[in-house]
Amino acid sequence: MSESAIVSDASPSSSTPTVGYLRYIDASEAAAIDEELMSPEGCGFLLPQLMELAGLACAQAVFKCYPPHKYPNLLVAAGPGNQGGDGLVAARHAKIWGYNVQVWYPKQGKADIFVSLKKQLQAMEVDFLDEDGFDDGLMSADVVLDSIFGFSFKGPPRPPFAAALESMRDESRLEFIGRITRPPIVSVDIPSGWSVDEAPDGQSDEDVFTPDVVISLTAPKTGLKRFNGVSLLGGRFLPESIVQKYGLETLVDGYVGDDQVMDITGWTPAPEDKEGVGETQEPQP
Numbered sequence: 001m002s003e004s005a006i007v008s009d010a011s012p013s014s015s016t017p018t019v020g021y022l023r024y025i026d027a028s029e030a031a032a033i034d035e036e037l038m039s040p041e042g043c044g045f046l047l048p049q050l051m052e053l054a055g056l057a058c059a060q061a062v063f064k065c066y067p068p069h070k071y072p073n074l075l076v077a078a079g080p081g082n083q084g085g086d087g088l089v090a091a092r093h094a095k096i097w098g099y100n101v102q103v104w105y106p107k108q109g110k111a112d113i114f115v116s117l118k119k120q121l122q123a124m125e126v127d128f129l130d131e132d133g134f135d136d137g138l139m140s141a142d143v144v145l146d147s148i149f150g151f152s153f154k155g156p157p158r159p160p161f162a163a164a165l166e167s168m169r170d171e172s173r174l175e176f177i178g179r180i181t182r183p184p185i186v187s188v189d190i191p192s193g194w195s196v197d198e199a200p201d202g203q204s205d206e207d208v209f210t211p212d213v214v215i216s217l218t219a220p221k222t223g224l225k226r227f228n229g230v231s232l233l234g235g236r237f238l239p240e241s242i243v244q245k246y247g248l249e250t251l252v253d254g255y256v257g258d259d260q261v262m263d264i265t266g267w268t269p270a271p272e273d274k275e276g277v278g279e280t281q282e283p284q285p
């Protein structure tokens, strides 16, 4: 992909780049924010609402970095939890925006929302690959959305996902159509297979695949401190009370206009991000 995160042939409404401070959150903070957002005593959001907004941001991340006129074939790899739902929503938007979309969704969530999202995609004639069809999808894809595991992942990966992660890691195993290496990968929240928090002892970068782009939802997860690729932020639905409680001001202040996604590549960790409370200094130009 191009060196800049959000390519110029994407929507002209793309934001003017800003540079600011990053606030990372760990898995337990991410789960706590999720719970507060959806608690009837808290913010009162419903899961499908948040999933729609998260999925819209994921689809925009793909579109802005890998637009369909250059990357027409999109593979969405969807996992068994809520992140899989984000991927299904993104698949629906991407289909409408002009991608040929294939979905690999080998372990469907049981809740009604997952059944509905799958039905919507089938109604739109989106292809669902068989459980053992991931490699075929990967070999013919121009770009992949990795929405397999999010902040509730705990390693090591189990079947059937383990083999898919290995295919993305070890690209020499596969024969890609029309090119030598694997297609670019956009990971949601945390690259699937990576620890959400610090990398476990003994895990090296060679053990996991490295995506080209990560779209973090709400705030980047601690495990991303070692990610050097293109970093985007989405999930623009936090009430001010949560922003303040978790010290996320410097993140949410960076959105421009009505953008659902912002480019946080090159942002630096907040200097006082030690105790789980964010930094309140002004972002540096």
Ligand SMILES: NC(=O)C1=CN([C@@H]2O[C@H](COP(=O)(O)OP(=O)(O)OC[C@H]3O[C@@H](n4cnc5c(N)ncnc54)[C@H](OP(=O)(O)O)[C@@H]3O)[C@@H](O)[C@H]2O)[C@H](O)CC1
Pocket (backbone or CB within 6 Å): 033, 034, 037, 050, 051, 054, 079, 080, 081, 082, 083, 084, 085, 086, 148, 149, 150, 151, 152, 153, 154, 155, 156, 157, 158, 159, 161, 188, 189, 217, 218, 235
């Ligand atoms: N607030 C927000 O920003 C929102 C983010 N959203 C997205 O939701 C995910 C988190 O969703 P959650 O359902 O909590 O969890 P995951 O999607 O990460 O995955 C849970 C499932 O994964 C299985 N799992 C876990 N570890 C493994 C493993 N090693 N091997 C195989 N399978 C694994 C787990 O199975 P269990 O049997 O262990 O229970 C679950 O089935 C967040 O990252 C965002 O993407 C929301 O959409 C909206 C709000």
Ligand SMILES: [K+]
Pocket (backbone or CB within 6 Å): 083, 146, 147, 148, 149, 150, 187, 188, 189, 190, 191, 192
């Ligand atoms: K992921």
